[in-house]
Amino acid sequence: MRTTASLAIAAVAGTALALSAPLAAQAHVSASASSTAAGSYTVLTVSVPHGCEGSPTQVVTIDLPESVPSVTPTVNPSWSVETVAEGDTMTQVVYTSLTGGLADGLRDTFELSFRLPEGAPGDRVEFPVTQTCTEGTAEWVGEDVPLVVLTEAVADGHGHGGDDETDAHGGDEASASGDSAGGTGSAAQVDLVARVLGIVGLIVGAVGIALAVLARRPAAQA
Template identity: 40%
Template sequence: MTTSRIILAPARPARRVLRIALGTAAGLALAVGAPLAASAHVHVDPGTVAAGSTETLTFAFSHGCDGSPTTALVIDIPDGVGNVTPIVDGGWIIARESGADGVPTQITFTSDTPVEDGFKATVAMDVLFDESAAGSTLAFPVTQRCAEGETAWAEIAEDGQDPHDLDAPAPLVEVGAVAEGDAHGHAEASDEGAAADGSTADGSAAAGEGEHADSEAAAAPEADPVARWLAAGGLVAGIAALVVVLLRGRSRKPGDV
């Protein structure tokens, strides 16, 4: 009577499986964390304007100073700006410093209540861009003051340098050609649609609605960093569960139910 013996190949060591899974989880965490680090600065919207026009600039942030809540934003006004009118909004106390010509040189928004890290907040002001600024990029340095410490978002990339490599980039606004129309950037009424008193017809109204829609689209909030971290945590938890299942499957003996 011949007895045959079946030799089973040794299972892959559980420790190796665990290392692979942990490496994958670490890679996913870095993939999610890198964009978050890159987005951790003060944003300005819109980023492109026309010379000779007045635009509402909105400055947004969703982080503190190394976790410390934000107490104030101090915005420096660059040359090339003809006037600045801060927009009053609940929750902020506004102070201005002006030059000899009466044009504000610095605007300070102080929060009534410190803004916790991970919460998004915005401040805004109407800015008149001089026609002489056409074709240039203006930097609006922002000092973010916090309960503990502060961050000066004032770095400007040099020629050939990638702005994404900066640790604390200043918000930038590109100024295009001089806008057609008056100093407020309003388009002139067409000969066909303009009335005798200068009011616009339906065609101009439709154009205004289109501009309003574009403005709302540009002001759409960015992805919430907290939500993205939660999503990353879910991915890591899912991988951990997969590791447990694999290890249990490896540990079972033939014939186990």
Template identity: 40%
Template sequence: MSKTRRGALVAALAAGLVLAAPAAAQAHVGVSPDTVTPEGSAVLAFSFTHGCENSPTTALRITMPDGLTSVAPTVDATWDVAVERADNGLVSAVTYTATTPIPHDLRGEVTMAVRLGEDAPETLAFPVEQQCETGANEWVEIAEDGEDPHDLDSPAPVVSVSDTADAGADAGHGEHPDAAAESSADPAPAVGIALGSAGLLAGIVALVITIRGSRRSTR
């Protein structure tokens, strides 16, 4: 294979890896819905599509922000639930421990019903510690005024308090809608995965073309 063809192959594969990088960079814990009405209630779904590197997820510890008057974690067969309470009796943190570790390449989700008080701030951040068989991820960063949350390396899931919230979010005693569950993962990971797949495909196509060209030149 000529140096020119080798250079083209390396460039094509490098481009594929660069496009694949967002898939890892954008992977984090998302929350749905991400907007709730003032003094309203909602069933929040926290989801993830990754572990710690390649290590399965064993638990999620979610810290509650100020401004919530009640928190009711959902119980199901996938997670054991442990609730921590502050001195005032309100829930301060909830730990969901997986009955079976969630493989790093599968999606996991936990849910809880919350109700907002009249003193709830305009933004509610829920820092999450993602524990794995090996290692842990701390999703705790909160964007400052004027800062783009997408620029953060380890953003905490954030819910906005606004009158423009989807009416379906105000579901204090209802069940979490299937549509919301399907969309609970932040869209950014999906975009990153799509770009990564396209990049890898481009690299593979370049490899095939280069190999075919090399074979023709040796005949």
């Protein structure tokens, strides 16, 4: 009995640890990118899932690395946004709450559009974040810093032929449209094959029923 109880307790404890690990990871301010290819255009999404020990978040300051001299912040209707620059180089993007603060336990996101630097796969592009709350602050740096890990450069992601970011995004959109069209064509082909197989199945079923009926008739007459 003791052995069974011990095993049950161990199983419960293991389950609790397994569940608490992802929850702890989600508690950090984190970042995800639409593209991680070196030299490509990307949209970085910084996620803030909580306040400072229960206190609402009032300001989110995102520091930009030297390798990213300029970004285009996305408007968030619940926050004002301003950029801080030294000369022609942006150094920070600052979001300030317009609603009295982001309550602890609620999540919001902040997006920045920019071009990733050239680099080798595995290079880190870090975006330190300072979370200022009604009471207290939290600095997400060091091991907890939001970041992008570069992957291998893709030629189509460089926007060759011009330095205009809009042109590069336009190319991406055209590519996306082409992918969408290709996906539609593939879907149509799959649908056609499914219909043909369905018709064949109906024919085979009808033939089978006819053969079964014919096979029963002599037995019935006998």
